[in-house]
Amino acid sequence: MLPDHVANQIAAGEVVQRPASVVKELTENAVDAGATEINLIVKDAGRALIQVIDNGAGMTVTDLRLAFERHATSKIRTTEDIFQIHTKGFRGEALASIAAVAQVEAISKKNSDELGNKLIIEGGTVRDQLPVAAPDGTSLSVKNLFYNVPARRNFLKSNQVELRHIQDEFLRVALAHEQISFKFFHNDAEVYILKAGNFKQRIVQVFGRKIESQLVPISEETEIVKINGFVGKPESAKKQRGEQYFFVNQRFIKSNYLHKAITDAFENLLPNQYVPSYFLFLEIDPSKIDINIHPTKTEIKFEDEYAIYAVLRSAVKHSLGQFNIAPSLDFDQNPDWAFIPSRPQNQSVKVPEIKVDRNYNPFDSKPTQKEIRPMTDLYQSFSEFEIENYHPQTLLSKEEFEFAELNVFQWQNKYLVTQHKGELLVIDQNRAHQLVLFENFKRSGSGNALSQRLLFPTEIPLSETEMNALKNFELDLVKFGFDLEFGTKEISVTAIPTDVQNEQIPAIFSDFLNELEIHDKISFETEISKIIAKNSAIKKGESLLPEQAKHLAQQLLQLDEPNFSPYGKPIFVQISETEITKKLS
Ligand code: ADP
Numbered sequence: 217m218l219p220d221h222v223a224n225q226i227a228a229g230e231v232v233q234r235p236a237s238v239v240k241e242l243t244e245n246a247v248d249a250g251a252t253e254i255n256l257i258v259k260d261a262g263r264a265l266i267q268v269i270d271n272g273a274g275m276t277v278t279d280l281r282l283a284f285e286r287h288a289t290s291k292i293r294t295t296e297d298i299f300q301i302h303t304k305g306f307r308g309e310a311l312a313s314i315a316a317v318a319q320v321e322a323i324s325k326k327n328s329d330e331l332g333n334k335l336i337i338e339g340g341t342v343r344d345q346l347p348v349a350a351p352d353g354t355s356l357s358v359k360n361l362f363y364n365v366p367a368r369r370n371f372l373k374s375n376q377v378e379l380r381h382i383q384d385e386f387l388r389v390a391l392a393h394e395q396i397s398f399k400f401f402h403n404d405a406e407v408y409i410l411k412a413g414n415f416k417q418r419i420v421q422v423f424g425r426k427i428e429s430q431l432v433p434i435s436e437e438t439e440i441v442k443i444n445g446f447v448g449k450p451e452s453a454k455k456q457r458g459e460q461y462f463f464v465n466q467r468f469i470k471s472n473y474l475h476k477a478i479t480d481a482f483e484n485l486l487p488n489q490y491v492p493s494y495f496l497f498l499e500i501d502p503s504k505i506d507i508n509i510h511p512t513k514t515e516i517k518f519e520d521e522y523a524i525y526a527v528l529r530s531a532v533k534h535s536l537g538q539f540n541i542a543p544s545l546d547f548d549q550n551p552d553w554a555f556i557p558s559r560p561q562n563q564s565v566k567v568p569e570i571k572v573d574r575n576y577n578p579f580d581s582k583p584t585q586k587e588i589r590p591m592t593d594l595y596q597s598f599s600e601f602e603i604e605n606y607h608p609q610t611l612l613s614k615e616e617f618e619f620a621e622l623n624v625f626q627w628q629n630k631y632l633v634t635q636h637k638g639e640l641l642v643i644d645q646n647r648a649h650q651l652v653l654f655e656n657f658k659r660s661g662s663g664n665a666l667s668q669r670l671l672f673p674t675e676i677p678l679s680e681t682e683m684n685a686l687k688n689f690e691l692d693l694v695k696f697g698f699d700l701e702f703g704t705k706e707i708s709v710t711a712i713p714t715d716v717q718n719e720q721i722p723a724i725f726s727d728f729l730n731e732l733e734i735h736d737k738i739s740f741e742t743e744i745s746k747i748i749a750k751n752s753a754i755k756k757g758e759s760l761l762p763e764q765a766k767h768l769a770q771q772l773l774q775l776d777e778p779n780f781s782p783y784g785k786p787i788f789v790q791i792s793e794t795e796i797t798k799k800l801s
């Protein structure tokens with residue numbers, strides 16, 4: 217059994233990575249407590265003080281004590297409750313973790329109580345507790361973060377960087393709760409004063425007046441998801457990522473996948489590499505999502521990922537069209553704007569005729585990349601449906617419809633077998649995954665990659681030359697989600713992209729160094745992506761769950777160019793019925 221203070225410090229490593237994590241946890245607690253006013257006071261970029269004052273429900277003296285125990289939460293009781301989460305928190309870990317690595321002073325008073333209570337905890341040990349006069353609500357002060365974990369305190373970045381992170385976390389909560397007033401002070405200077413209002417007003421208060429004329433409203437309601445919010449007009453798009461906000465059930469999330477739905481909707485409206493801004497609220501039945509997969513909960517899993525993608529993309533496309541931003545969009549003329557209506561119950565689907573290209577050979581040196589995509593035949597057969605059967609609620613583009621229905625099985629723990637365009641496809645799982653990861657990394661490498669902080673950093677011994685070579689690329693690596701600390705004879709890798717496993721780090725860095733030795737300058741986005749993809753892809757011989765196999769095949773077939781791995785090897789073999797008939801004759 218680990219002593220409590222050790223267990224809490226370890227848990228703290230996951231929850232409290234930097235001052236910004238404390239800001240996130242405390243402001244979310246204030247929101248969960250039903251506050252209508254939340255004040256954030258920060259000193260010295262959070263090193264000296266992070267204080268959150270709310271006018272929410274407050275805590276009784278017993279609850280105030282309990283709140284700092286590990287796994288103490290008032291927000292869920294049973295495992296089933298996890299599927300019905302309407303609060304920001306539910307793990308009951310934040311306060312215990314924060315108190316383990318800081319000096320905390322908590323004052324809380326319930327509206328129904330005469331007096332409030334004050335609790336002082338240092339490094340997880342209660343120092344003092346006493347009744348005090350206090351306003352309704354809670355004030356939590358976190359002083360000298362990591363005072364007892366010098367290694368962590370030393371790892372904090374410059375004040376400017378830490379403050380930037382604090383501001384990001386603050387805005388994610390403030391944007392998601394426009395009906396709450398927020399104030400944020402740093403070193404006694406006002407940073408944000410946000411009055412309660414509607415969502416548009418909140419965006420304007422945060423980003424300034426000039427954004428107002430740039431916002432195109434989005435609104436769509438379907439059975440699986442309700443979408444509201446704004447996207448920026450194409451001319452307001454920027455070259456780097458910046459104002460991209462997805463909120464699912466009022467929780468900020470990161471999703472490369474949904475991001476792609478938006479950029480897809482902007483297709484042809486933006487020059488390459490420009491990223492549209494967006495502020496979108498998705499409301500989804502909590503039982504259809506899993507917010508549990510990431511300790512800091514910015515990633516979630518959706519049960520209906522494909523459908524949400526499709527609805528989101530169409531909603532954005534639709535608004536861009538409606539607001540005359542993309543006047544060329546037209547239901548009848550633009551084949552891009554092709555929806556498949558939900559299948560009518562009493563009508564069977566006419567089997568599409570498939571033209572088989574007998575000359576198609578995936579090993580050809582000049583790949584006919586688009587070969588695998590067009591499904592015009594399928595679409596035409598659907599367009600014969602009567603207009604009454606057109607349910608805009610269940611919009612799926614032709615690709616999504618097609619891929620959602622895929623039947624995939626794994627064979628020999630090496631291949632995924634499925635059918636596509638009337639042919640049998642045998643997909644090399646390793647190469648397929650390499651390509652899927654490669655495309656993802658390439659995309660996220662140009663913006664904020666999702667990163668996970670390591671509890672135990674991996675150390676890699678390096679020569680001086682290697683060290684210098686890597687130093688020049690530190691920033692590029694950071695963009696991909698790595699975080700490095702340079703020692704004298706080694707580097708420690710303290711954070712890695714979420715798709716990468718701990719064990720793969722040494723191999724990945726050894727490949728980086730090899731590449732740097734050969735070329736002495738890596739064309740980073742491509743080469744880094746290749747190397748990470750190669751090392752983290754599902755290996756040959758790895759057995760996959762049926763959903764994993766299906767998901768991988770779907771991801772592959774949705775790519776514009778699914779034919780070759782990042783290293784130029786063919787990914788799949790196609791076998792036509794003719795070939796099989798021939799063998800059977
Ligand atoms: P979680 O939010 O996951 O429940 P926390 O450790 O953040 O866990 O908080 C523990 C408990 O303390 C919460 O469930 C809540 O009951 C109480 N609590 C924390 N902050 C506040 C607050 N600002 N106002 C009222 N209650 C609070």
Ligand code: MG
Pocket residue numbers: 241244245304305306308310311
């Ligand atoms: Mg909490």
